[in-house]
Amino acid sequence: MWIVELTFTPAPERLAARPAHRDRLTALHAAGAVRAAGPLADDSGALIILDVPGRAGADEILAADPYFRTPGVEVRSVREWSPFLR
Incomplete structure (x- = not known):
């Protein structure tokens, strides 16, 4: 699994792009590639948990x-995660 950490700025482009992004994440969740996703409570960023084989799958x-790649969105980190509970 992979944890993607995002940071946000108040750029209006981010908010305009969010509905299509959420639709895509919803489809990936239905396919089993996204386990969980959502903004931090203060909307300063978000976390996405991907269940894909290898870093190449996350990068894809x-x-x-x-x-x-939208202004206001920065991929802060992509880290491999090995949960012991699923």
């Missing part, structure tokens, strides 16, 4: 979604 998801 990030590259396919224009949200991750």
